[in-house]
Amino acid sequence: MDIEKIIKRGVLSQEAYPAEERPYRIKLDANENPYPLSSALKRIIFERLQTVSLNRYPAPGSPGLRAAFARYYGVDEEMVLIGNGSDELIQILMTAVGSSCPCSILFPTPTFAMYGISALNTGYRIVEVPLNERLDLDTDAMLAAIADAQPPLIFLSYPNNPTGRCFDRGGIEKILEASSGLVVLDEAYGNFSGKTFLGDLDRWDNLVILRTLSKVGLAALRLGILIGRPPLVHQLNKVRLPYNVNIFSQIVGGLFVEHSEKFMELVDRIIADRKWLSDELMAIEGINPYPSDANFILFSCFTGKDDVYARLVERGVLIKNFMSPAVLRNCMRVTVGTTEENRGFIETLKGVL
Ligand SMILES: Cc1ncc(COP(=O)(O)O)c(C=O)c1O
Incomplete structure (x- = not known):
């Protein structure tokens, strides 16, 4: 069987979505919310699961x-x-x-x-x-x-x-x-x-x-x-x-x-921390954050961006690096994490630079 003859051209033209797991200390690469569910909510979940x-x-x-x-x-x-x-x-x-x-x-x-x-x-x-x-x-x-x-x-x-x-x-x-x-x-x-x-x-x-x-x-x-x-x-x-x-x-x-109000309290906290993170990025020479309405910040880094990214990964800090399209060539994206994670990321980034 010639597999290429039976699979759609659109499928053949792609790579599988990267599912690489890397060790990390600070994970800010997937636009997730950094806060775990409260123990009170977890207890309610366990109770309801008993009835399933x-x-x-x-x-x-x-x-x-x-x-x-x-x-x-x-x-x-x-x-x-x-x-x-x-x-x-x-x-x-x-x-x-x-x-x-x-x-x-x-x-x-x-x-x-x-x-x-x-x-x-x-x-x-x-x-x-x-x-x-x-x-x-x-x-x-x-x-x-x-x-x-x-x-x-x-x-x-x-x-x-x-x-x-x-x-x-x-x-x-x-x-x-x-x-x-x-x-x-x-x-x-x-x-x-x-x-x-x-x-x-x-x-x-x-x-x-x-x-x-x-x-x-x-x-x-x-x-x-x-x-x-x-x-x-x-x-x-x-x-x-x-x-x-x-x-x-x-x-x-x-x-x-x-x-939902409990979840929205965390959203408010992330919005406040987004401002802190953006201000900190802005203050670093060579780094330019774009304004954000989301729980992540896109920023450009004009000196050795791929090196900076590799060194962040080496130090256990995961963010998202972009190779394409052209407009993102100098860009990386960081998710707003907990206060500690944000500080850890900024300190590591400054150290790497
Ligand atoms: C714009 C946008 N839409 C949808 C999704 C996927 O959401 P879900 O986890 O509900 O599949 C993402 C995830 O990053 C996203 O960035």
Whole structure:
């Protein structure tokens, strides 16, 4: 058998997502929340787990969670789809759309890698529109690409990973107006920006919003939430695997909704620490942090960046290094950690420089 003959070209063209585990002292490379769950919440989880029948499948479609998140976001239940992380929701969207393909998926670049990976895996062409020099949307170029490619799906990370800022709202509104396909506002970092399009779902029937619990302290659960118009969610539900969210995640996701204020206290702390971290980076010669609306900061380092990165890793400090695209050639990204982790990172960075 010639494996290359039977695997899609889009799959062949990629490397597997890097899953390298490195020893570390300070881990600030994956935009996670650095705070563990409180003992009080852990106790409640253990109590609820006593009631679970592990020999049974979990409820298909996570109806309890669906209702809880509908209340939490102030929308109808028919507008909510729960996924195994928003990564799965991205894949569900790609699997469901494309009635008149071959066609393309559009997104600005640089942005979250999974849009491109999932698009290639599902057989789409990708159309990437570079951000402008302020790392904001090049709205005219996006509109031209929409007119040219007529994509059934457009992804906008809001705030954008890895650049950190929310794109200009006016530009996004023009894209929503111009597109006859779905425009997905991926608000994975929405809790840190305080900005959202949740209040705009009545205005545009092609607006879809993604949220996740991964950035607010529950990354291990793999819980993503899609919010869109009921006719769309109805179709996407046919693509969702029946038991896509396991029972543990369904239980703990419900607890998040019940105790969300506790999680939001930590979000506030991270927002305050983001300012500290940004000020400290700014004060280091040769380092330039970009403004951030998220729980991470992109910064440029013009002297020996790859060496600096390698030495941070040697000292057990993990952050994210970028080789491409060109606009990120001199950039690295650091997640806002605990006060101690942030201090440890800054001290190590100064030592390395
Ligand atoms: C913009 C963006 N969307 C989605 C995700 C993935 O979220 P999840 O963990 O819910 O799959 C990430 C993760 O880093 C992200 O940066």
